[in-house]
Amino acid sequence: xxxxxxxxxxxxxxxxxxxxxxxxxxxxxxxxxxxxxxxxxxxxxxxxxxxxxxxxxxxxxxxxxxxxxxxxxxxxxxxxxxxxxxxxxxxxxxxxxxxxxxxxxxxxxxxxxxxxxxxxxxxxxxxxxxxxxxxxxxxxxxxxxxxxxxxxxxxxxxxxxxxxxxxxxxxxxxxxxxxxxxxxxxxxxxxxxxxxxxxxxxxxxxxxxxxxxxxxxxxxxxxxxxxxxxxxxxxxxxxxxxxxxxxxxxxxxxxxxxxxxxxxxxxxxxxxxxxxxxxxxxxxxxxxxxxxxxxxxxxxxxxxxxxxxxxxxxxxxxxxxxxxxxxx
Amino acid sequence: xxxxxxxxxxxxxxxxxxxxxxxxxxxxxxxxxxxxxxxxxxxxxxxxxxxxxxxxxxxxxxxxxxxxxxxxxxxxxxxxxxxxxxxxxxxxxxxxxxxxxxxxxxxxxxxxxxxxxxxxxxxxxxxxxxxxxxxxxxxxxxxxxxxxxxxxxxxxxxxxxxxxxxxxxxxxxxxxxxxxxxxxxxxxxxxxxxxxxxxxxxxxxxxxxxxxxxxxxxxxxxxxxxxxxxxxxxxxxxxxxxxxxxxxxxxxxxxxxxxxxxxxxxxxxxxxxxxxxxxxxxxxxxxxxxxxxxxxxxxxxxxxxxxxxxxxxxxxxxxxxxxxxxxxxxxx
Numbered sequence: 282x283x284x285x286x287x288x289x290x291x292x293x294x295x296x297x298x299x300x301x302x303x304x305x306x307x308x309x310x311x312x313x314x315x316x317x318x319x320x321x322x323x324x325x326x327x328x329x330x331x332x333x334x335x336x337x338x339x340x341x342x343x344x345x346x347x348x349x350x351x352x353x354x355x356x357x358x359x360x361x362x363x364x365x366x367x368x369x370x371x372x373x374x375x376x377x378x379x380x381x382x383x384x385x386x387x388x389x390x391x392x393x394x395x396x397x398x399x400x401x402x403x404x405x406x407x408x409x410x411x412x413x414x415x416x417x418x419x420x421x422x423x424x425x426x427x428x429x430x431x432x433x434x435x436x437x438x439x440x441x442x443x444x445x446x447x448x449x450x451x452x453x454x455x456x457x458x459x460x461x462x463x464x465x466x467x468x469x470x471x472x473x474x475x476x477x478x479x480x481x482x483x484x485x486x487x488x489x490x491x492x493x494x495x496x497x498x499x500x501x502x503x504x505x506x507x508x509x510x511x512x513x514x515x516x517x518x519x520x521x522x523x524x525x526x527x528x529x530x531x532x533x534x535x536x537x538x539x540x541x542x543x544x545x546x547x548x549x550x551x552x553x554x555x556x557x558x559x560x561x562x563x564x565x566x567x568x569x570x571x572x573x574x575x576x577x578x579x580x581x582x583x584x585x586x587x588x589x590x591x592x593x594x595x596x597x598x599x600x601x602x603x604x605x606x607x608x609x
Numbered sequence: 610x611x612x613x614x615x616x617x618x619x620x621x622x623x624x625x626x627x628x629x630x631x632x633x634x635x636x637x638x639x640x641x642x643x644x645x646x647x648x649x650x651x652x653x654x655x656x657x658x659x660x661x662x663x664x665x666x667x668x669x670x671x672x673x674x675x676x677x678x679x680x681x682x683x684x685x686x687x688x689x690x691x692x693x694x695x696x697x698x699x700x701x702x703x704x705x706x707x708x709x710x711x712x713x714x715x716x717x718x719x720x721x722x723x724x725x726x727x728x729x730x731x732x733x734x735x736x737x738x739x740x741x742x743x744x745x746x747x748x749x750x751x752x753x754x755x756x757x758x759x760x761x762x763x764x765x766x767x768x769x770x771x772x773x774x775x776x777x778x779x780x781x782x783x784x785x786x787x788x789x790x791x792x793x794x795x796x797x798x799x800x801x802x803x804x805x806x807x808x809x810x811x812x813x814x815x816x817x818x819x820x821x822x823x824x825x826x827x828x829x830x831x832x833x834x835x836x837x838x839x840x841x842x843x844x845x846x847x848x849x850x851x852x853x854x855x856x857x858x859x860x861x862x863x864x865x866x867x868x869x870x871x872x873x874x875x876x877x878x879x880x881x882x883x884x885x886x887x888x889x890x891x892x893x894x895x896x897x898x899x900x901x902x903x904x905x906x907x908x909x910x911x912x913x914x915x916x917x918x919x920x921x922x923x924x925x926x927x928x929x930x931x932x933x934x935x936x937x938x939x940x941x
Contacts, residue, residue, distance in 0.1 A: 325807040427895070441896045442671075471670040471834060473893045476878040480892060498807060501880030528882050540882065542812035544841035546864070547883050552816055553841065556809035559777055 286313040286354075287492045288337070288460055293351035295329075295336045298344060304563040306332040306346075308516040316459065317486055319493040321507030321524070323500060323539070327560055329516040330496045331381075334462045337494075338378055339368050355460070374404040377453035381465040383445035387437040394433035397421070397452050404456040420451040424481060443474035450481065454489075461485070463495045467502060479505055500539060504528060512536050515560060515571035518590060521597040532598045534576045570600075578602060624694075625796060625828050626659040626682070631691035633674075633681045637901070649900050651677040653852040654691070659796075664822065664829040666843030666860070668836055668875065672897050674852040675832045676720075679798040682830070683715050684708060695796070709742060713792040720801035722781035726773040732759075732784055733769035739792045754791055761824075762787040763817055779810035783817070790821060799831045803838065815842060836879050840864055845933070848872050851900055851908040854927070858934035868936035870915045907939065915940055 295307040307329045314320045322330045335341050336348055339360060353360040355376065363371065380386040388396060397417040401408065408416065414433075421429035424447040437445055446466060453461060463482065467475040483506055485491055495506055503510055503524065510527045512520040512535065520533040531537045538556040558575045561567060567574055573583040582601060590599045632655075634648040651674045659665050667675045680686045682693055684700060692699045700711055716739070719725035726735055737755045740746055746754070756766050762783040773781055782802060789797050799818065803811040819842065822829060833839050839846055846863045848856040848871065856869040867873050874891040893912050898904055904911050910920035919939055927935045 325809060443896050471897075472836070472878040472880075473670060473874060474896065475880070476890060476892045477894075479880070499880065500808075500882055504882045505880045539808060542809050543882070544812075544815070544837040545883065546837050546840055546879065546881050550841075552819070553812040555812040555816060557813075559779060559810060560807075 285315060287316050287356065288494075289313040289352075289354040290333075290337065291352045291354070293333070293336060293353065294349045295332050295341060295346060296349050297346045302564055305516050305566075307336060309351075310513070310516075310518055311351075312511055312518070312521065314460070314492045314494055316492050317490045318508045319482075319486055319495055319506050321503040321510045322494065322496045322513060323498065323503055323510060324513035325498060325539075325560055327515075328513045330513055331464050333513075334378065334464055334494065334496055337462060338372060338376065339363075370404075373400045373453075373458070374456045375458055376460045376462065377456070377458040378462040379446075379449050379453050379464065379466045381468055383442055383449050383469065386449060387445055389437055392434050392436055393421075393440070393448050396448070397455055400452055401455050417451075417455065420455050421448070423454070424448075424451045425477070426451070443470055443477065446470060446474075446478055447481070450478070454485070457489065459489075459491055461491050461493045463493060465497050466495070468497065468499070475502070482506060500543060512539070515566065517571065517599065518597070519572065519599045521590075523595070526596060532593070532596070532603060533572075533600050534578050534602075535572050538575075623660070624658040625661045625696060626830075627694040628658065628682065629656050629692045629694075631655045631678065631681060631693065632689045633677050633686060634689045647901060650852050650903055651900060652681060653903075655849070655852075655854045657847055657854065657857055659828055659830060660844075662822075662826060662828055663844040664831050664842055666839035666846040667830060667832045667849060668834065668839050668846060669849035670875075670897055671834065672851075672900065673849045674900070675834075675849055676800050677852075678849070679717070679800050679830060679832050683712075683717055683798060685717070712742065713739065714794050715796045715798070716789040716792065716794040717798045717800060718782075718785050718789045718802045721805055722778050722785055723805075725785055726781060728773055731770050731772060732764075732776075735773070735784060736787045736791055739788060758787040758791040761790065761821060763813075777810075778806050779813060782806060782814055786814075786817065786821070790825060790827075793825065794827065796828045796830070799829055801833055802831075804833065804835065811838070818842070836875060837881070848875070851897065851903060853908055854937065855909065856934075856936045858931065858936075862931055862934050866931065866934075868930045868934070868941040869909075869938050870913050870940075871909050874914075907937075 291311050293307055293310045297304040297306055310333060312320065322333065324330050337353055341348060348361060394417060397420060398413055401413045401416055418429050418433060421432060426432050426444060426447055467478050470478065479502065482493065486493055497503060507524045510522060510524050511518055512533065514535050520536050527536065531540055541554040542556060544553060556575050561571060567584065569585045569587055570583045573579040588599050588601045590597050591603060593603055631652055633652040634650050637647050637649055655678060669675050677686065681688045688701055693701050700708065703711065733755050736758055737751055740751055740754065759766050764780065764783050764787065803814040806814060815838065831842055840860060843860050845857065845859050847854060848869065850871050856872050867876060874893045877891045891914060895912050898911055906921040906923050907925050910916040913920065925937045925939045927937045928941065930936045930941050
């Protein structure tokens, strides 16, 4: 099936230049997202998933960070060629982002209302004050905040974590972006509140035909919201598949490991299977496949050479085990 | 062997820990001049018991009082009311000196491996600290014990003289575990020990805790908000809501046959790979009410999908709904 890509990221490389050396946080990552679809990016901390999102938003601090190569095509236009002013117009208006920590990403000295109005007044200057307020209230209602008129004049500390995350979503959606980037939006929340937020994000995809990129380390969350899944390890994509494929038949040993080490709700096991060791730090990155030191199926070749990302039907996987098996 | 020890112990005293009506209220004042004293009712009359060698899981949303309860049990916080019998002795009335001696039998592992280790102490000093407080042990014996604890926790003995910042989250949590087991306690309160870790590291931590429990014959109170972790590690599970015990049950019964509507909502809210695509989710509305002024009657009635008139008027008592399975709901 051919779909129009709303966002296409090609060979993105984001490096950080530190005193100890170059950290290749995002190393040759390519993917695309379509309207009304959710792409889930999974991986453990430090695998480059958040930096991928920040690169799309062009929010990488320089120095030390720099997007050294690649292109980010939004509706066919390369975001990396935009100047600061053009980028400001796109941020919030076309592409919006929800951050992980609802506790720290709202400004404590402004009311909820003022913070929503801020982005509306920048991106919709044609609205007068009354109309802008109407719109802000409508947004709060949409994200199911009870008594929006009262909450409008309250400060972030008066709201609970789940409420604050809803306010963040309301701000992100206030200018009807068609691409929404979510960086662990529910990690800091309780399961019952998480269920509410995920329902909200799923609704949005259906009603507003928005494209969503959801970054999380929680495979359970991915299984509930994503259509496509991209697994990252040490800055590289190791597997790409639809959500059904990835859980029914994970291919890369890292993906299998991730799925197996979650305690099951339905099965009873004496011991959890684990992935031995931990993610290598950038200055001890192995020569070959970055996962080889922790992989139970690694061979001598894995230790010396980095496998390419190979196509298997519509899926992609970076592992020598699947070489020459390009049909499913 | 382990079974025999357990049986002997059970004949003498049935339970390692018995908790009666444990209550912890934190006083707060509205303003400097206000006379009226308000209380954050963090733990509200919780009673339960823990058997020798078992793991009691404690679940609930943040702010439901699980950590406060864990700390009050060990007298890291002084209880407002109630009694905690550890091997038949009420530890809440012990003198400070006697309590200090008792502490070698009851330890805690904290949630945040970054905040719970002193950055200026070496790993060896951190792990051996529980020994300082107790009887004087010779230097040689001390070193031996530290090395043994380090090895049991899966750390490399040559790390003894390093500092906490040199370690990853998973390794730090192992240091916390080594510190907890060095005095060979009988009871460990594990307060979200793996929640701050990545899934692959989390699984290593859970396996380690299970192994140590078997080899050292310990009893755990395992606090977590993650139901799948609780399901894996616990023998029995206690569910808390706003400082109240709402359900306690053997694990199997709780997960297949939960009686309280809150437990059912919690279970259905977990995003799970295996239960992908199931549509009949119970999504609770709203947030946890403030523990400053608890709802009347059943504290869950403001969010409950089954609430009737009686729920806001009368507080439900714990009732037996199955073998060892208690639930506080008017309709269970």
